[in-house]
Amino acid sequence: MGYDVIGDIHGQADKLEALLQKLGYVRKSGGWVPPYGRQAIFLGDLIDRGPEQIKVVNIVRSMIDTGHASSVMGNHEFNAIGYMTERPGAPGEFLRKHSEKNKSHHVEFLDQVVEGSTLHRELIEWFKSLPPMLDLGEIRVVHAWWHEPYVELVSGQVPSGRPMGEDFLHAAYMKGSAEWQAMEGLTKGLEVRLPSGHSFVDHSGIERHDVRTKWWHDEPRSYRDVAIVGPAQHHRLPDHPLPADYAGAPVDGPPVFIGHYWMSGKPELQSPKVACVDYSAAKDGPLVAYRWDGEQELDASRFVEAG
Numbered sequence: 001m002g003y004d005v006i007g008d009i010h011g012q013a014d015k016l017e018a019l020l021q022k023l024g025y026v027r028k029s030g031g032w033v034p035p036y037g038r039q040a041i042f043l044g045d046l047i048d049r050g051p052e053q054i055k056v057v058n059i060v061r062s063m064i065d066t067g068h069a070s071s072v073m074g075n076h077e078f079n080a081i082g083y084m085t086e087r088p089g090a091p092g093e094f095l096r097k098h099s100e101k102n103k104s105h106h107v108e109f110l111d112q113v114v115e116g117s118t119l120h121r122e123l124i125e126w127f128k129s130l131p132p133m134l135d136l137g138e139i140r141v142v143h144a145w146w147h148e149p150y151v152e153l154v155s156g157q158v159p160s161g162r163p164m165g166e167d168f169l170h171a172a173y174m175k176g177s178a179e180w181q182a183m184e185g186l187t188k189g190l191e192v193r194l195p196s197g198h199s200f201v202d203h204s205g206i207e208r209h210d211v212r213t214k215w216w217h218d219e220p221r222s223y224r225d226v227a228i229v230g231p232a233q234h235h236r237l238p239d240h241p242l243p244a245d246y247a248g249a250p251v252d253g254p255p256v257f258i259g260h261y262w263m264s265g266k267p268e269l270q271s272p273k274v275a276c277v278d279y280s281a282a283k284d285g286p287l288v289a290y291r292w293d294g295e296q297e298l299d300a301s302r303f304v305e306a307g
């Protein structure tokens with residue numbers, strides 16, 4: 001089986017259809033059909049921000065229903081579930097608070113689906129059916145970070161083929177719990193706190209002390225080696241050694257595909273075993289796929305982009 005691994009779509013249905021077409025998929029009455037022997041794998045973050053989020057969900061969902069695709073859960077689907085799930089014993093309160101900030105990140109979805117509608121409730125149930133990670137044997141797929149202890153914990157509590165249950169969800173929304181850590185890690189990646197006195201300014205101008213890292217880095221020695229910041233902020237990163245408990249490590253098993261990181265420029269591999277396919281389709285970037293055909297060492301010439 002060949003896999004076409006497709007990055008974060010964020011409601012950009014035109015980019016999705018253009019990419020499927022470029023990959024040789026054909027639109028039939030039941031949905032998009034891949035070329036013989038291929039399957040589409042979506043990395044999650046189907047929703048939020050973009051203009052046609054319901055259409056994107058419908059395209060992906062019909063492909064899954066007809067056996068032509070699978071998708072993992074992104075942090076945006078996980079947030080959407082928490083936003084609609086009441087806190088146990090506290091009616092009217094939700095696992096994810098309805099704060100101005102949380103609402104502003106989700107407002108386009110709430111408008112398009114019509115907040116509280118039957119469709120809204122139905123899509124939330126469907127989001128729960130998306131697995132937080134997929135181990136396909138020859139490749140592995142996760143929204144942000146393939147970290148074995150988290151994969152094990154979540155596979156134990158969300159058996160494959162079953163929707164995410166209420167007990168797990170409640171635990172995963174308890175800040176600091178093992179379930180919370182695992183879902184944070186799998187869907188948002190590995191962040192570290194910079195040594196005291198150090199900070200950087202993120203893309204929206206906010207000063208931050210925690211930084212996303214290149215968890216896949218093959219020689220993670222200093223903060224400067226692994227921190228993901230804009231080029232103009234790179235000089236602010238200290239050359240100090242990373243803490244002893246830094247959990248990032250290079251992949252040496254099957255290749256891992258990720259989304260989430262808002263890459264820009266020409267698609268390139270993170271390592272011979274790690275490929276990120278999120279090139280900011282939500283903003284003005286293209287939607288990117290990696291066309292995988294069995295190789296255990298990835299090849300940058302296999303990226304395909306549209307839009």
Ligand SMILES: [Mn+2]
Pocket residue numbers: 008045074075076143187259260261
């Ligand atoms: Mn994401």
